[in-house]
Each structure stands twice: as C-alpha cells, then as structure tokens.
Amino acid sequence: MSSFPVTTWSLEQTARTDLLPAVAPDEDVPVVRAEVPSPEFSRFLYASVGGDIRWTDRLGWSHARWREYLERPGVETWVAYERGTPAGYAELDPQDEGVVEIAYFGLLPAFRGRHIGGHLLAYGAARAWDLAERWPDHRPPTKRVWLHTCSKDGVYAKDNYLRRGFRLFDTQVAEEAEVPTPGPWPGAYPA
Numbered sequence: 001m002s003s004f005p006v007t008t009w010s011l012e013q014t015a016r017t018d019l020l021p022a023v024a025p026d027e028d029v030p031v032v033r034a035e036v037p038s039p040e041f042s043r044f045l046y047a048s049v050g051g052d053i054r055w056t057d058r059l060g061w062s063h064a065r066w067r068e069y070l071e072r073p074g075v076e077t078w079v080a081y082e083r084g085t086p087a088g089y090a091e092l093d094p095q096d097e098g099v100v101e102i103a104y105f106g107l108l109p110a111f112r113g114r115h116i117g118g119h120l121l122a123y124g125a126a127r128a129w130d131l132a133e134r135w136p137d138h139r140p141p142t143k144r145v146w147l148h149t150c151s152k153d154g155v156y157a158k159d160n161y162l163r164r165g166f167r168l169f170d171t172q173v174a175e176e177a178e179v180p181t182p183g184p185w186p187g188a189y190p191a
Contacts, residue, residue, distance in 0.1 A: 003175040005151075009158055011166035012146040016129045020165040022118030027082050029116055031123040034077040039066030042077060045089045049106035054152050056179060073138035074100075078127055080107075080120040087111035090124025092131060098143035100128040105147065112154060121164050 013019060034041060043066060046058055061069075069075065074094035080087045088107030094100050102124060107117050128145040147166065149157045162168075 002178045005173055006176045008148055008150040008172045009168055010148045010170040011161050012144055012169050013166055014144050018165040019125050022122040023115050025115040025119050029080050029082050029119055031078050031080045034079055037070035039063045042066055042070060048108050052109055074131055074135045078124050080116055087116050088120050090120055092128050094139050098140045100131055100142050100145050102147040117160050121160055
C-alpha cells in the first residue's frame with residue numbers, strides 16, 4: 001500500500017476578541033443548533049462533508065458510540081442551511097479547563113466556494129466562545145478555541161481559519177496510508 005505526506009496545522013484563538021467577521025453569503029444561510037443528539041444526522045454530516053476529502057476516522061463508529069459522544073454535556077453541532085438544505089456544519093467538543101475544540105467543520109461539496117464557509121466558521125467559533133452560557137452547570141467559561149486542518153482538506157480551509165483570527169501554534173507532517181476516497185456512502189464517489 002502506498003503512502004503520502006500529510007501536513008496538519010493546529011490553530012487557536014485565546015480571546016473572544018480574536019474572532020474576525022466573515023463576508024456574508026450570497027443567500028440567506030441560517031445556522032441552527034441540532035439540539036437533539038442524532039447519530040444518524042451526525043454521521044450523515046460527517047460522511048457528506050468529509051467523503052471527498054478522506055475523513056475516515058469515524059466511519060467505523062457504531063450507533064452507540066455516536067450516541068455516547070453526542071450526549072456528552074457541551075458537545076454541540078451547528079448546521080448551516082440554504083433553502084432548507086444542510087450546507088455544512090461545525091461540531092464543538094468541549095475539553096478540560098475552558099478549552100473548546102472545533103472538532104469538525106466543513107461544507108458539503110455543492111456549497112463550497114460561495115462564502116458559506118467563512119460565515120459558518122465565524123458563527124461556530126462564536127458559539128465555542130459562548131458555550132458555557134448554554135451549559136453553566138457543566139462547563140467553565142471558554143478560554144481557548146482551537147482546531148486543526150490538514151493538507152487533505154479543501155484548498156481554502158487553512159486560509160479561512162486564518163481570516164477568522166485563528167493563529168497557527170503547531171505543524172506536524174506524517175506519512176499516511178493511501179485509502180480510497182469513500183464518498184458519502186460506499187460506491188458514491190466519484191459521482
């Protein structure tokens with residue numbers, strides 16, 4: 001099996017004031033929190049957004065594993081919609097000591113390149129900063145928001161994070177085994 005180098009960049013914001021606004025999308029794109037933990041919906045978002053860029057780490061998760069993860073206090077999924085259709089999502093994963101990771105972020109392929117990503121990222125990062133207000137009994141105030149992106153992600157991903165005020169704090173390069181691009185379901189990619 002062949003392998004290829006993958007560069008992973010870790011970025012952070014350490015103050016709410018680090019967050020920079022985004023250009024508004026051309027269409028009305030509301031961002032709504034998926035308040036009911038739904039393994040089916042979360043797996044749909046994960047596979048649909050990450051299918052063409054080789055997101056594979058959660059494809060083997062069972063329904064029970066998804067539910068266990070989604071039911072943790074403070075885990076939130078924020079979904080952008082265009083005309084009633086899910087366009088992308090930001091998943092917030094609270095960690096110890098006021099740290100919130102934007103664990104997954106991205107757009108379904110049909111919605112990329114239309115200013116929705118910057119809008120969704122700015123909204124998701126703002127929700128990471130005010131997460132403790134929705135979970136006062138479970139989470140301390142947010143002190144740091146971080147995420148990672150890699151050279152497999154979309155060509156505009158890293159620049160979007162930088163334009164929203166995230167700063168690079170670590171870079172790693174590792175060899176990764178070449179795996180087939182899964183698409184949103186087996187046999188769906190390429191379309």
